[in-house]
Amino acid sequence: MLSGIYSLLSAGLLVALDAVDVAFTEAAVGAGIATVLMLGTLAIVGHEEHRPEHQPVLPLFVVLVTGAVLVYGTLDMPSFGSPDNPIHHHVAPRYIERSGEEIGAPNIVTSVLASYRGYDTMGETTVIFTAVVGVLLLLARGDAPRRAWSDEERKRKLDPGEGGPPGDPEAAARG
Amino acid sequence: MDDRVILRVGAKMLIPFILLFALYVQFHGDFGPGGGFQAGVIFAAGFILYALVYGLGNALKVLPRWVVYTCAAVGIMIYAGTGVLTLLMGAPHFLDYSVLAHEPEHGQELGIMLVELGVLITVFGVMVAFFYAFAGRRRAGG
Numbered sequence: 001m002l003s004g005i006y007s008l009l010s011a012g013l014l015v016a017l018d019a020v021d022v023a024f025t026e027a028a029v030g031a032g033i034a035t036v037l038m039l040g041t042l043a044i045v046g047h048e049e050h051r052p053e054h055q056p057v058l059p060l061f062v063v064l065v066t067g068a069v070l071v072y073g074t075l076d077m078p079s080f081g082s083p084d085n086p087i088h089h090h091v092a093p094r095y096i097e098r099s100g101e102e103i104g105a106p107n108i109v110t111s112v113l114a115s116y117r118g119y120d121t122m123g124e125t126t127v128i129f130t131a132v133v134g135v136l137l138l139l140a141r142g143d144a145p146r147r148a149w150s151d152e153e154r155k156r157k158l159d160p161g162e163g164g165p166p167g168d169p170e171a172a173a174r175g
Numbered sequence: 176m177d178d179r180v181i182l183r184v185g186a187k188m189l190i191p192f193i194l195l196f197a198l199y200v201q202f203h204g205d206f207g208p209g210g211g212f213q214a215g216v217i218f219a220a221g222f223i224l225y226a227l228v229y230g231l232g233n234a235l236k237v238l239p240r241w242v243v244y245t246c247a248a249v250g251i252m253i254y255a256g257t258g259v260l261t262l263l264m265g266a267p268h269f270l271d272y273s274v275l276a277h278e279p280e281h282g283q284e285l286g287i288m289l290v291e292l293g294v295l296i297t298v299f300g301v302m303v304a305f306f307y308a309f310a311g312r313r314r315a316g317g
Contacts, residue, residue, distance in 0.1 A: 020207075020208035021208045021209065021210070021213075023208075024200075024208050024209055024213045025212060025213055025216070028213055028216040028217055028220065029216055032216070032220050033216060033219065033220065033223070033302055033305070033306075036223060036227070036306065037305060037306065037309055040306070040309035040310055040312075041309060044309065044312050106205060106206050107204065107205055107206055107207065107208070109208070109210075110204050110205050110210055110287060110291075111287075113210060114210070114211075114286075114287040114290050114291055115270075115272060115283055115286065115287055118258070118269075118270035118272075118290065119269070119270065121254075121290065121294065122251075122254050122255065122258070122270070122290070125250065125251055125254055125293065125294055125297050125298075126251060128297060128298060128301050129247055129248070129250075129251055129297055129301060131301070132247055132300075132301040132304045132305060135304075135305060135308050136244075136304060136308055139308040139309065139311075139312055
């Protein structure tokens, strides 16, 4: 719930930074869909946390080291919002000057995403598709069209020890 | 959920406008903020709201799983197909839309519209498929 509120607030922040397209995405995905999926996950896993079996020293160490390296990496970055940043001098001026006549769409973001960077956007779409394939492989148990078993086959499947996990006839029946 | 009249009626009134707004975001993406991705997410949110209020069973009647999965795949095929089409029409590069119409600008407009449509369909299918995967698990008690 907090992450949903956080997303909505960041969407407002992005609007203030004039990144309306990003704010739109943040509000729709971060505050909307992600919150629903998070609540769905909580409904699946329950709200009680299991006791950890190991001491969290090593994971804590890894997280701290990674965080320190990341913070160290930001020291080399150009200062935030400075007009001398490389991002303002590479291809951005050309997009701003020429996209009107080259592409014709008034929204430069759309021109860049769909035309100049058409490859990237196609790759991103494929990434989203791959993500859903992965989620379905992991989660969508029993969604596939069920095979019509004969009675004998069903009995064999339900029999623990031959097919399906032993002691879980329901799972075996779900296939 | 049966006796929550305000929720049901409110959702029923909101959903058409959510879907319409998604189409507006899609086709107005050239001029204002938005585009295929945002439109797809908003379109999916409309159906997810329906599923939340009226139950997964009703939502599956409106939008069966195979439709959602097909959408997710067809969108990418539209996108990649546009690229192949540009190549077949003699473009020097994959996804160079200028050859799609007589005027390069019209070609660009048409190409952007096609690929954004592909993105919309894929994102819509993927988001609803995510939701179905999570909500379906809960119903199965898994």
